[in-house]
Amino acid sequence: MRQSSLVVMANRLPIDDSVAPDGACEWRRSPGGLVSALHPLLKHTPATWIGWAGGTGPAPALPDVDGVRLHTVPLTPEDFRDHYEGFANATLWPLYHDAVEQPEHHRRWWEAYQRVNRRFAEAAAEVAEPGGVAWVQDYHLQLVPALLRELRPDLRIGFFLHVPFPPPELFMQLPRRAELLRGMLGADLVGFQRAQAAHNFAQLVAKVFGVPATDRQIEVDGRTVRVGAFPVSIDTAEMAALATRPDVVARADQLRKDLGDPEHVILSVDRMDYTKGIEHRLKAYSELIASGHVKVRDTVMVQVAVPSRERVGQYQILRDRVEREVGRINGEFGRVGEPAIHYLTQPFDRAELAALYRMADVMAVTPLRDGMNLVAKEYVAARVDDSGALLLSEFAGAAAEMPEAYLVNPHDLEGLKQGLLAALQADPADAAARMRAMRAHLHRYDIRSWVRSYLSTLDGTGSVPHELTTD
Ligand code: ADP
Numbered sequence: 001m002r003q004s005s006l007v008v009m010a011n012r013l014p015i016d017d018s019v020a021p022d023g024a025c026e027w028r029r030s031p032g033g034l035v036s037a038l039h040p041l042l043k044h045t046p047a048t049w050i051g052w053a054g055g056t057g058p059a060p061a062l063p064d065v066d067g068v069r070l071h072t073v074p075l076t077p078e079d080f081r082d083h084y085e086g087f088a089n090a091t092l093w094p095l096y097h098d099a100v101e102q103p104e105h106h107r108r109w110w111e112a113y114q115r116v117n118r119r120f121a122e123a124a125a126e127v128a129e130p131g132g133v134a135w136v137q138d139y140h141l142q143l144v145p146a147l148l149r150e151l152r153p154d155l156r157i158g159f160f161l162h163v164p165f166p167p168p169e170l171f172m173q174l175p176r177r178a179e180l181l182r183g184m185l186g187a188d189l190v191g192f193q194r195a196q197a198a199h200n201f202a203q204l205v206a207k208v209f210g211v212p213a214t215d216r217q218i219e220v221d222g223r224t225v226r227v228g229a230f231p232v233s234i235d236t237a238e239m240a241a242l243a244t245r246p247d248v249v250a251r252a253d254q255l256r257k258d259l260g261d262p263e264h265v266i267l268s269v270d271r272m273d274y275t276k277g278i279e280h281r282l283k284a285y286s287e288l289i290a291s292g293h294v295k296v297r298d299t300v301m302v303q304v305a306v307p308s309r310e311r312v313g314q315y316q317i318l319r320d321r322v323e324r325e326v327g328r329i330n331g332e333f334g335r336v337g338e339p340a341i342h343y344l345t346q347p348f349d350r351a352e353l354a355a356l357y358r359m360a361d362v363m364a365v366t367p368l369r370d371g372m373n374l375v376a377k378e379y380v381a382a383r384v385d386d387s388g389a390l391l392l393s394e395f396a397g398a399a400a401e402m403p404e405a406y407l408v409n410p411h412d413l414e415g416l417k418q419g420l421l422a423a424l425q426a427d428p429a430d431a432a433a434r435m436r437a438m439r440a441h442l443h444r445y446d447i448r449s450w451v452r453s454y455l456s457t458l459d460g461t462g463s464v465p466h467e468l469t470t471d
């Protein structure tokens with residue numbers, strides 16, 4: 001077994017097995033923020049990525065991609081149902097997102113979660129070089145740090161949570177709360193998107209275990225566990241370069257023509273997830289049309305919503321409701337050849353996404369709760385001429401970093417409508433000043449600075465930069 005000095009573990013590998021029916025393999029990203037964040041890092045670092053390839057058969061042997069070894073962990077149909085769809089996405093995901101949908105609790109799911117976490121820890125123990133770094137990602141694998149420490153105490157172990165970490169009163173609902181915290185405490189560094197999440201974690205650890213815990217470090221079992229906020233970012237330069245490529249510029253122009261050259265284009269790009277606030281946004285848009293504030297011929301909305309976690313009941317219900325609402329709005333307000341909403345559920349490649357970002361005057365990113373939201377950052381990075389307006393939910397992690405966006409509370413329908421109108425009618429000079437400030441921020445705090453800041457803190461050579469720790 002070949003070993004690596006950096007081992008990254010994430011439930012999902014950066015490619016879908018459907019991409020490689022003939023065994024050929026390319027860096028085709030699976031949609032989702034975690035993969036988008038880590039993909040640029042691993043392209044330039046010799047590392048092994050341990051993850052699941054998307055099916056429920058035996059683990060396929062995937063070739064190295066751009067120097068990165070892909071080590072697949074198999075999931076059985078029961079693991080898929082009880083670990084991935086169950087504990088990860090029907091217990092933890094809703095609970096961590098303010099319980100906007102009701103979390104479910106089943107003892108069988110917890111068994112599967114433990115089993116799959118153990119499998120990941122064993123895989124990492126095999127492929128990590130002596131004294132190497134193991135970096136565990138996200139809520140699917142919260143038990144891995146402690147399990148891996150037992151197997152390989154020589155490793156430096158990091159854990160990063162890409163999603164929000166809830167306040168104690170919500171987390172305390174979890175029947176296995178102590179075990180989940182213990183799992184995370186196996187890491188040398190526990191990283192979150194926002195300082196508030198680090199604070200919630202420290203409070204919980206102090207409450208549940210009665211050990212000394214601050215928002216920066218926790219003493220447990222004679223070890224020090226560091227804690228911090230490391231807001232994840234994007235490859236800003238890559239997105240800006242893509243958005244200026246002549247074929248992408250031409251494609252953006254073409255897209256706009258295909259939409260009938262409207263005065264305003266509003267764009268939203270989401271995974272089909274109940275945390276993204278899609279229904280609230282559609283309601284706001286439809287009320288603005290009904291009241292005459294928005295005219296369908298002048299303004300067009302493009303909603304991209306790529307299906308996600310499709311067998312989980314809450315996701316099926318959401319998709320049905322969204323599709324019914326899009327149908328209703330188009331039926332009521334559209335005309336032949338002039339729909340009010342263009343609705344697309346396909347995955348797109350990076351160039352097509354960049355063309356969409358480039359084409360849109362207003363980007364509406366209005367999640368009810370979101371760890372970061374990289375789509376908001378991608379849009380800003382693509383606006384190389386400082387035009388365009390970002391409508392952004394206060395409840396996305398990105399809002400703490402980009403206060404120059406048109407910020408809204410998506411639960412407040414009137415506020416959402418006002419925000420959308422403000423973004424549509426923005427004074428160009430004011431909008432450009434806002435966009436310039438946000439682009440400057442992303443230029444400085446890109447994905448490389450995130451990785452540097454996390455890994456240097458993990459190996460003890462750096463510390464959490466102060467400006468990244470405040471909410
Ligand atoms: P989440 O992590 O909840 O999925 P983010 O906004 O942080 O949300 O990340 C979503 C990522 O998935 C972004 O990098 C975005 O470009 C990508 N993405 C979203 N929709 C699509 C799509 N239809 N095709 C390809 N990539 C997509």
Ligand code: G6P
Binds near residue numbers: 033138308
């Ligand atoms: C979010 C999560 C990731 C996950 C992604 C896509 O970004 O934080 O861990 O990979 O959504 O979801 P999926 O269930 O398709 O992996």
